[in-house]
Amino acid sequence: MANDNQFRARTAFVATRGVREYRATIPHVLRPEDVVLEVGCEWGTTTALLAGRAGSVLGTDVSRECVARARVMHPEVEFAALDAFDLRAVLDLGRPFTAVYMDLSGLSGYRGLLDLVALLNAYSAVVAPRVVVVKSGALKDFARRCTAWPAEEEATC
Numbered sequence: 330m331a332n333d334n335q336f337r338a339r340t341a342f343v344a345t346r347g348v349r350e351y352r353a354t355i356p357h358v359l360r361p362e363d364v365v366l367e368v369g370c371e372w373g374t375t376t377a378l379l380a381g382r383a384g385s386v387l388g389t390d391v392s393r394e395c396v397a398r399a400r401v402m403h404p405e406v407e408f409a410a411l412d413a414f415d416l417r418a419v420l421d422l423g424r425p426f427t428a429v430y431m432d433l434s435g436l437s438g439y440r441g442l443l444d445l446v447a448l449l450n451a452y453s454a455v456v457a458p459r460v461v462v463v464k465s466g467a468l469k470d471f472a473r474r475c476t477a478w479p480a481e482e483e484a485t486c
């Protein structure tokens with residue numbers, strides 16, 4: 330059962346709608362020393378942009394065809410085939426990821442919102458990056474309607 334421990338992690342989540350917003354975050358979010366993982370890289374267009382701003386970048390996709398094409402289109406960037414839900418495989422990469430970019434088909438809409446939140450919590454707990462940037466209009470809408478109550482001690486319920 331879920332308990333308070335899963336919410337003690339310090340990872341920040343940035344929700345974006347559409348690929349333009351997703352990519353527009355790069356200069357605002359990334360630091361030169363960041364070790365970045367992109368899950369759902371497709372042909373590596375965003376991965377190549379990330380590579381220009383971070384210390385190191387690995388683009389990953391569940392589709393081996395996408396990874397093969399990404400390697401041809403961006404031979405200077407590193408890519409690997411990987412299922413974003415396979416946290417064991419992510420840990421086995423053995424890299425201290427400080428930022429994760431997440432763009433998974435099927436998880437950006439409202440039907441995928443619960444799965445996405447579960448996956449974000451898993452990355453926060455297991456990979457523990459400083460920040461996860463997600464392409465999900467549904468999460469962005471949800472986040473916009475959330476407000477953290479300003480002072481915990483004021484809450485009586």
Ligand SMILES: C[S@@+](CC[C@H](N)C(=O)[O-])C[C@H]1O[C@@H](n2cnc3c(N)ncnc32)[C@H](O)[C@@H]1O
Pocket residue numbers: 348368369370371372373374375376389390391392395411412413414432433434
């Ligand atoms: C919209 S495309 C990504 C576009 C890319 N991020 C960009 O900015 O150019 C979504 C990608 O998610 C990948 N994908 C879907 N489910 C996945 C999973 N479980 N793990 C990893 N990649 C997945 C798909 O193969 C597809 O290439």
